[in-house]
Amino acid sequence: MKKILIGFLLLLSFSVLSACGQEKDNADAGEKKEINIGATSGPYADMVKKAIKPILEDKGYKVEVTEFTDYVQPNNALAEGSIDANLFQHKIYLESFAAQNNLELSELISVPTAPMGIYSNKFDSLEAITDGATIAIPNDPTNAARAFLILEEAGLIEIDSAADPLTVSDKDVTKNIKNLKFEPIEAAQLPRAVDSVDLSAVPGNFALAAKMNLLDSLQLENMLDQYRNRVVVNTKDLDTPFAKDIKAAVESAEFEKVIDEEFEGFGKPEWMK
Template identity: 55%
Template sequence: MKKVIYLLISILLAGTLAACGSSSAPSTGESAAEKKELVLGGTIPYSDMLELGVKPYLEKKGYTVTIKEFNDYVQPNKALDNGSLDANLFQHEVYMNAFAKENNMELTSVITVPTAPIGVYSNKYKTLDEIENGSTVAIANDPTNLARGLTVLRDNGLIEFNSDIDPLKASEKDITSNPKELKFQPVEAAQLPRTLESVDLAAINGNFAIAAGLDLTKALVRDKLPDNIINRVVVLTKNKDEQFVKDIKEAVESDEFKKVIEEEFQGFHKPDWMTK
């Protein structure tokens, strides 16, 4: 009789433990719990855009958001790859694709944002009409920004290059007409603002112009950015369908974000979706 009782007790205990185990195991929905702590990264001024225009919106949706600022164009993608960032904002599509290919990464664009354009600045001239023959123009020495700087000059009638040249790949050797005999001085893009004391003109990237205290609206001219040169929020492709990515996109599309752009980022080129 005692053996029977012990056997019954053992069975009951086993059933109880099994029930406890099954109740503590997460369901499929619980194991895929939404990510609520985000680290977003960007270079100036896009780190400020994230801080002012995206972070408050996400926090209202229950996220804890940290903004990390970078001072180069390599580490933000490396940080995505190693998981220390959930999304970044600093690059355009051309750079994103080239970086992904070179570093064997899979990156996906989430949404484009207002982008600081390249502008032609001068301490000597107030209009393009004042530019004298033989003036020196400082331009970026990296291929993409060099091409953009030359394209700004072309679009405003200062130089010409063959119509069959890809504007994103143009270089000095592609110039076919230079009526003012402009002299070009290639410089590292980040150093272009400093050249304004020694050259007549400089085609300066918007982010470096802002960092140097230049007013984007005071540029003699600014470039008109094609879609693939507009900066965008980027995530790892494997995360593109996650809820936090959808919420970041929603934040950028919000009225709150648009208000921040109008108040804090004047002179930025807006993507088509914002102007429709």
């Protein structure tokens, strides 16, 4: 009987210790105060450092920023757990990458994003563009669609109203008012193309990497929200306190003030307007 009683007491002790340990683990998980946010080097790493990190640190977080130089590792690092969130990609890329790599990733919130623009060293205005001018455009379908939409906004072409704005191509151009010649090239080469062709449709990230001023463009993109960059986390972390605090930081007046002062030309998402 004594042995049974001792055994019962030991079992009870282990149960209490296990429960306490579980409660501590849950508390630690809910009180995560050290986070690592990944971003591509350049404007989005700067955005994390200047506009998000200080706000989180005021809330008691210790924030590390990890910079990446490609568009694959930030999502892999997030899925593997070496970073807690990232900022570098738009909705279309996120959904495609997650599906292709079987990852459970979700967006927290969209942020101001550098828009694509039409640049020229030959013409100083849209009105000055001559008939038959050549424009370099991205050779990938997603960015090419954006280029055609900018040209339509600029009044240089007309696009079939039935065309999907996310997949517009030269086949959807119903009227080419200036008889523009389209020259598809790699997106990363578009900043250099400004020197060799009449016009170049340059995505914002490549323009900034080449030290181009967004406000020097002849026309900036009225960007669809699907193309704005997002803060992304693992889906399992969507409802965690740190994720909610990151979202609140981006929604704050302090964040918008930094954007207005240091990220001129960046297009704000619909929720900020």
